[in-house]
Amino acid sequence: MRQKDVFWFWLPLFASWLLMTMEGPFVTAxxxxxxxxxxxxxxxxxxxxxxxxxxxxxINLLATSTALVRDRASFLLVRRFTVHWMICLTAVTFLIxxxxxxxxxxxxxxxxxxxxxxxxxxxLKILLFWSAAIAWRRFLQGVLIHFNQPKKVAWGTVxxxxxxxxxxxxxGMWSGWPGVIIGATALMLGVLAEAAYxxxxxxxxxxxxxxxxxxxxxxxxxxxxxxxxxxxPLAGTSLLILLTQPxxxxxxxxxxxxxxxxxxxxxxxxxxLMARAAAFALPEVVIALTKDEGSHRPLRRFSFNLAFLxxxxxxxxxxxxxxxxxxxxxxxxTAEVGGLVKxxxxxxxxxxxxxxxxxxxxxxxxxxxxxxxxNVAMGINLAVTAVALGIGMVWQTPGLPTAAVxxxxxxxxxxxxLLWRARRFTPLSLPSWGRLSPRPTV
Numbered sequence: 001m002r003q004k005d006v007f008w009f010w011l012p013l014f015a016s017w018l019l020m021t022m023e024g025p026f027v028t029a030x031x032x033x034x035x036x037x038x039x040x041x042x043x044x045x046x047x048x049x050x051x052x053x054x055x056x057x058x059i060n061l062l063a064t065s066t067a068l069v070r071d072r073a074s075f076l077l078v079r080r081f082t083v084h085w086m087i088c089l090t091a092v093t094f095l096i097x098x099x100x101x102x103x104x105x106x107x108x109x110x111x112x113x114x115x116x117x118x119x120x121x122x123x124l125k126i127l128l129f130w131s132a133a134i135a136w137r138r139f140l141q142g143v144l145i146h147f148n149q150p151k152k153v154a155w156g157t158v159x160x161x162x163x164x165x166x167x168x169x170x171x172g173m174w175s176g177w178p179g180v181i182i183g184a185t186a187l188m189l190g191v192l193a194e195a196a197y198x199x200x201x202x203x204x205x206x207x208x209x210x211x212x213x214x215x216x217x218x219x220x221x222x223x224x225x226x227x228x229x230x231x232x233p234l235a236g237t238s239l240l241i242l243l244t245q246p247x248x249x250x251x252x253x254x255x256x257x258x259x260x261x262x263x264x265x266x267x268x269x270x271x272x273l274m275a276r277a278a279a280f281a282l283p284e285v286v287i288a289l290t291k292d293e294g295s296h297r298p299l300r301r302f303s304f305n306l307a308f309l310x311x312x313x314x315x316x317x318x319x320x321x322x323x324x325x326x327x328x329x330x331x332x333x334t335a336e337v338g339g340l341v342k343x344x345x346x347x348x349x350x351x352x353x354x355x356x357x358x359x360x361x362x363x364x365x366x367x368x369x370x371x372x373x374x375n376v377a378m379g380i381n382l383a384v385t386a387v388a389l390g391i392g393m394v395w396q397t398p399g400l401p402t403a404a405v406x407x408x409x410x411x412x413x414x415x416x417x418l419l420w421r422a423r424r425f426t427p428l429s430l431p432s433w434g435r436l437s438p439r440p441t442v
Contacts, residue, residue: 001289001298003305009289010302012150013281016157021273024048025331026165027186028267030172031179032332038263040179042116045266046106047123047184049245054092055131056241058085058138060234063366065142066284068227070217072210075143081227082139089131097124110250113258119180126184133188133195140198145284147209152201159197164190233375234366240378244385244407245269251389252399257340261399264340267331268400271345275314275352278306279359286363296364303360307353314352318345340400347404354411361418373421377414384410 031040061082069075095101106112106120141153168186171177177185208214252261286299317323323345327338362374388406392399 001295003298003302006285006289006298006302009148009150010281010285012154013145013284014278015154016150017277017280018274019154019157019161021270021277023161023164023187023190024266024270024273026161027168027183028270029331030168030186031183034172034179034182037179038259038334038337039115040119040183041266042259042262043119043123043180044183045262045269046110046112046116046120046246046249047127047180048187048266049249050096050105050120050124051093051127051130053239053243053246054089054096055134056238056243057235058082058089058131058135059238059241060231061085061135062138062142062145063234063283063287064227064231065139066145066287067142067366068222068230069143069146069210070222072212072214073216074222075210077222077224077227078139081224081231082135086132086135089135090129093124093128093131097121097128110246111253113253116259116262119178123180123184126181127188130188130191133191137191137195137198140195140202142284143202143205143210144198145288147205148288149201149205152198156194156197156201160190160194163193230369230371233371237371237375237378240375240382243382244410247382247386247389248403248407251393252403254393255399255402256396257399260337260340264333264337264344264400265403267327267333267337268341268344268348271326271341272348272351275310275317275348276355278310279352279355282306282356282359283363283366286360287367290364290367299363300360303356307356310356311350311353314349318349344400344404347401347408351404351408351411354408354415358411358415358418361415361422364422365418370421373418377417377421380417381410381414384413 028041028044031037031044034040061078065078069078096105102121102124106117107114112120137156141156144150144152164186167189168182171182171185175182249262249265252258252265255261282303289295289299317326323342327333327341328335331338333341362377365371365373385406388409389402391397392402392406
């Protein structure tokens with residue numbers, strides 16, 4: 001396998017992630033140009049954190065679908081599994097947004113200031129079907145990736161970005177609605193548009209490789225039980241990942257300058273999302289392209305080259321006027337809040353590169369069917385994050401630097417565990433990455 005083969009398979013998936021991470025900046029840029037922008041931005045950050053946390057069990061449906069959908073029978077089974085998740089997560093969103101559970105979660109557990117909490121509920125109500133739409137499109141995107149159609153995934157993200165950004169612009173210019181209402185509406189319409197596109201894009205496969213007359217895949221047929229136990233650790237991993245966001249936001253609410261830190265965090269988090277887009281595309285690349293023993297070395301080499309490249313880009317963005325232009329011109333942030341974002345970037349300089357290595361190792365372990373190890377690694381990450389943030393709250397350290405130290409320490413510990421587990425399944429040292437353990441039939 002040549003590096004350019006890996007690159008051309010990875011590129012559309014990277015483009016999809018990059019375009020998806022650009023959605024948030026469009027929304028926040030709109031909110032920053034509306035009245036009461038600090039409160040609205042802080043409320044929008046909590047709305048997104050909660051919504052993404054609720055959807056966490058189905059985020060890794062992309063990896064599950066990529067790995068397990070091989071024929072029509074497995075497609076129908078994973079589709080039924082996806083619908084079950086869609087119903088459950090919509091119910092969870094309803095309970096938080098429309099019942100007294102909102103006060104327990106937002107006001108008591110997260111400790112959100114009242115002037116911010118009052119705007120969180122309407123945003124959550126608008127995003128009622130967010131998790132269902134995400135589940136459906138990630139299931140179908142995994143199918144497209146498995147059958148070597150990653151370009152369609154990227155085009156789906158274009159549809160989403162145009163829909164959400166266009167909605168934010170139109171409503172921001174002419175509706176007069178509060179910022180959090182505009183932001184939530186834009187995000188909801190965007191993900192619905194992407195789900196609709198994915199439904200259309202997969203139709204040719206349903207007539208050919210996944211059609212009624214298509215031959216069944218070799219090996220034992222996939223069962224619901226095997227599917228459940230394969231996905232469960234990945235669902236737990238996603239939940240632990242996304243629990244990090246409300247953990248950080250609740251900590252920022254209890255550290256120095258809570259309102260300013262909560263307003264700065266969504267923009268800083270969006271910058272980190274864009275910087276890590278290249279990494280987020282790696283697990284599915286590793287899963288799809290690992291065919292034999294000889295596949296591991298070029299994938300490892302590609303991952304490390306990518307880590308070095310991202311570090312260079314991050315350094316240029318941080319030390320040049322590019323970051324100032326983005327924060328104060330594109331996002332139109334106030335001097336105080338924007339200054340917090342710019343200062344915190346230094347602490348996140350190596351975070352995207354660490355994410356590349358983390359995602360590569362996850363892909364290796366998921367391909368080898370060692371999903372429980374990925375789950376344990378994320379548990380370690382969350383525990384380290386919680387301890388570091390707890391120390392910061394006891395000592396009342398500055399909010400964003402505390403969050404940066406916690407997240408960097410956590411991902412380093414996660415990588416060390418993943419590396420240890422991955423090397424247990426191969427007799428060779430890391431620089432000469434070799435054979436994974438045989439993959440059990442599911």
